[in-house]
Amino acid sequence: MNTDTESSVMRTLRHDLPASLVVFLVAVPLSLGIAMAAGAPLAAGLIAAVAGGIVAGWLGGSPVQVSGPTASLTVVIAGLVHTYGWRATCVITILAGTVQVLLGVFKAARAALAVSPAVVHGMLAGVGIIIALSQLHVVLGGSSQHSALANITQLPGQLMNLHGHKVMVGVLTILVLLVWGRLPKHIRAIPAPLAALLVAAGTAWLFGWNVTRIDLTGAIASWAPPELPQGDWHHVAGAVLLIALLAGAESLLCCVATDSMHGGPRADLDRELSGQGVANVVSGLLGGLPVAGVIVRSTTNIRAGARTRWSAILHGVWVLLFALCLGGTIQLIPMEALAALLVFIGIRTISLGHIRKVHGHNEVPVYVITMAGVILVGLAEGVLAGLALAALLALRRLTRVTIDKREEPDGRLHTTVSGSLTFLGVPRLTQELREIPAGAAVDLDLNIDFMDNAAFEAIHNWRQDHERLGGTVTIDELHDEWYTIAASGARMSPAKSPPKAAGRWWLPWTHRDSDASTSVECRLTWGADEFHRRTAPLVRPIFTELAAKQQPTHLFITCADSRLMPSLITSSGPGDLFTVRNIGNLVPRAGAAPSDDSVAAAIEYATRVLGVHTITVCGHSGCGAMAALLAGPAATAELPQLSRWLQHGDLSLTGLGGDDAGDRLDVLCRLNVQQQLENLRTYPGVDEQVAAGRLKLVGLYFDIASARVDIVPPRSPDLPVATTTSLPPEPSQR
Template sequence: MEADTKSDTARTESRFMSVVRHDLPASLVVFLIAVPLSLGIAVASGAPLAAGLIAAVVGGVVAGFLGGSAVQVSGPAAGLSLVVADLVLTYGWRATCMITLLAGVLQLLLGLFRVARAALAVSPAVVHGMLAGVGAVIALSQLHIVLGGSPQRSAIENLVELPQQIIHNHNHAVFVGLLTIAVLVGSARLPQRLRIVPAPLAALLVASVTAGVFGWDVTRVDLSQSLSEWSTPVWPRGDWHAVLGAAMLVALLAGVESLLCSVATDKLHNGKRADLDRELTAQGLANMVTGALGGLPVAGVVVRSAANARAGARSHWSAILHGGWILVLTVCLGWTIRLIPMEALAALLVFIGVQMINMGHLRNLRGHGEVRVYVITMAGVVLLGLAEGVLFGLGLAALSALRRLTWITVRARPEPDGRWHVLIGGSLTFLGVPKLTSELQAIPSGAGVQLDLNIDFMDNAAFEAVHAWRQEHERGGGTVDIDEVHDEWYAMAASGARMFPAKTPPRAPERWWLPWAHRRRQPVPEGPRPLTRHTPAAGSPAVPDLLAGAREFHRRTAPLVRPFLRAMARGQEPSHLFITCADSRVVPSLITASGPGDLFTVRNIGNLVPRRGSASPDDSVAAAIEYATETLNIQTITVCGHSGCGAMAALLSGGEKASYMPALDRWLRHGNHSLARFIAGESDGADDGPLDRLCRVNVIQQLENLRTYPEVDRLVREGHLQLVGLYFDIGTARVHVLEKPPVTASPL
């Protein structure tokens, strides 16, 4: 059988053209951004300048070729600069390279054991707080270089020394630094179409050219010296426990940053989703290579990855090519780098550090109550150090999560009949006992109590607190009826049965109120259903849906309502007569949050109440009114209309929409009084058009029609019966109370 070489060749040519059209231009954009950032991060890390370029090349080529993310770009990361700077001070540069290599080995093992997704369990508040703290430290230290001075040993010392630097230093270095920052800030304010050159490169170009033209006395980047001093990594001297701990810290920080970057980058393109385990393995191999070659640690970087995606990259070839461009620049055009002032690199780092304090993260975290974690992590990094700040943040995040998991809700309120209703929800542990006992002790002695336990866990301390209160309350003459909604934790503990070892998983949320079509994940037609003929299609799901709904009722709902229905089995005692439209979108029990036995319901097309003695009487509605008022002794009659009513649309059409349905045509004549009231009145501007106004007017007219029944009129005049008009706006799912005249709506 002959192979299809023609199609293989076509696919190869297609991939090649995609790389040329999309990845090649994107690689040039990322290259122009990566070079100044790599040099700046090397300065902030206290490493040779060449180390930043080596890491950029290795991150682009090795991590790009082997990684699991399509458009992620790896290289030296500003978030690791504090760790590297501390390692350089403690062990020296060559030993730091060995620690980077060991960190790569750890990342490789973690990736092979497929534990990458575990890194996503780290709270984003800790990660963002760590990066913000690192950014603050970098900005404070490099600002001294911009001002012509030298950075101090800690962020606090840098902050204290800053006023003196500002007052006394006014040399050429300050001008270069301020010019660089001005270009960076100005570039960010330019329209997107004018940002032809990336802001970091533009800032360094302007600073370098200006310093050269005016002959300013600045410190130049010396790349040749750092290249000549290259040597192999050496084993760090000192306690091997500390060395291993440093390698683990670098591995975890770089790994978490890379994986979070992969997840964030996936949102920026429509290509293949990232393989996190493969990405972590590639990051490990890249760190082994960069450590062996004398480069900085490598991690996935959000700024370069986002720029790569926005530039149109489609595959990993963009990251690989960007690494190749940096290698060509370093080997062939290294002399151009020596034109860059060191003060300009420091100013670039100040700008990067400030950008790392992203206030947008605070807004996102505020809604989840995690701002404290962010602030504590950031403060810990600035005041104590990176590892200490991260540990503080992780500890606070764990405590916050524990607090949420063990938070309980206790609501106790008196009922009109003198009994108390108590609802306890959440996970009942010893941490919630103080709040639990405080609320329970506030219930008066001798009162009848209905205690609803909607809990997914109860430990022994919580059980003893509830049980002791119940015994004491019952000894005082009160009664306690306990109903466990979720699981019988209390009943099992009281009987001495073996308890569950852990929290029970929550039940799937009840979805009884969803339409069948939504449960089948099929679209539901929008707007009111027209009064037209409808023939069920072959294989219609109507009957299976109905039977499936009955089975769901038996399985989920029946056990919950059976005790109430058993008590009502011999008779009903509703307090409301509810007259509403037959429209399928109006569900009385749903919009009134009522249960079995609450509403005596009459439904018809248009929620019409024929006037007593009308030309075409309707005994069905009249019989329901008589039975409700004379036998059931109801207290309220409610007429509920709704928006987009098809019956009212037929009335507005002059009967044309119902002309082919004689029974419906005769029935709609009971709405003529509503139509006459509509014509005689005027809109007050609160409605959404003629149909909406007629739907509201119709409700008021039906309330007046009810007064034509002598028993209803008598009960209303004596104050024993109340008539209420409701209007259900389907589009907004709001119920309004209608008042007359004129027809106005007040939302509930």
């Protein structure tokens, strides 16, 4: 035996073997209870657990998923058993498994994930309520009725004729299930369902209570081959597809859920679907229930430490050995205890967490309709009703149109249409456009990602009518030019366009659509107009909040260089930065000559009134002020004001090496940032707050050519620096 094989065996013995025993202890009572609720032979639940564990565990695509009989199919199976009989139901299970194998072969697994979770959770909640109602009658000493409504109407009469011992066993089982999760951890190592059945069985045996016993005598030996269903084959085919799709969807959704719970290999969904199909074929041939991936057992398996598929396989082996060798011990379990277990499980399917999730996405109607349909009409009908409502709500969301109209100070009417323009939104669109007064000057912004022909015709016809009556219409499209292309007669793309930023404010004027010959004044006017049309509607709510007071967190001191944009390189927005710009991003030392109150006033106001947390000095590459310092006084001889101002940068020359001109300039630009950080400490208010930890000083350096921002460490080792402001490195530099 080689080393890899030995390692695999040791891993299985260490992790998967104990996990398989835990899952086995959970699977046996659940399998028996599901078989009882479905009206199938009790042995059918154990057979399905064996087939699901061994076959689906071996052939499936998930390393940790555990398959077996599932409560979600109980209602369907009960109906099939009542209509066709048990042996014919086994044939339907075989055919459903064949369909699943074919779906897996043709790579159809991903399609099952398109089902809305609200429908799935609503279906499970409806099935859980049906199971709880039917098994409640068994707990009370009676028998379940043929429908949920019948169970509800017969419940008062059942309560009037309570059977003492049977009710006591059921209540005891539920009490154990309720309190088990609060017991010490070493006690909770025994699964709650097994513990509840053991306590109920032991108590009933000890006191000699008159309860209904489970009898598996000869159940395995009395196997009979499946037989063909008798009846309308259209209904049989529908039942086959229903079981195949519901079991397949539950297995695949369980796969996706378990993938997020472990760090092993991800599930192969198509292989999982085919493996489930083979397991259903085997289960049907042997007389077992339909098989699917079960979230309760899979979660238990993962929490117990399972690493590979051997845990699921071994759990099936233990169930098989139990059925063959220890089946007689099941006779000690009261039927009422199994029914109480199913009542508890049924009620637990109504998860408040699921309801909160669907409420957060406004899908509560889908959840409620699915659940009500499953309870009142049937499983297939309830699921179809939920899917139909989910599709309608999704279509409504996808085609929702928002229309905003406001009058500008110059009298023009600014109208913004947002969303996807389809024929479903045409009635509202037409109504809103017709309310615009005749002769008005209209700026129409189309912030849309799709436009069909009906929507185009509505807008185009309105525009022609409006302009014919003396009005003007200026259309601006913020995404792809849907209207312009349609008006030109070109063929439209069937796909929705990807979202784009509203406007291109960060581009220089020369890189946009404005005419290069336009004067500076006209460019400013054009830019303000573009801001009003595109950006102002988006930022107006923010500026409304900021109108009363500013509360910046940073004082940002940087150069007046036109290539440096503080809000762009820091991804900051309105109200974030209190900005000071000057030539060379200089901070005159306190009391230095020539005096300058502008920067000092900004520092004083920012630290004492605004209460900023950080002061940032940001330099940049190729700074003209630093180049002038390197060139000496002669470079600014004809600029006396600039020459006096640059005297505040003389200290930055200290420590400059003798590198070539290009390197010296780059080094000086960085040294200058460090020097200005030191100059800030000469202001008493700043130094006190830095020493107390209430204020941080940050140095940044923007390399223009690479569009990269770096942290500049302080020259003094005791100077606090906030390193979180730096941008992440480029992928090639990581």
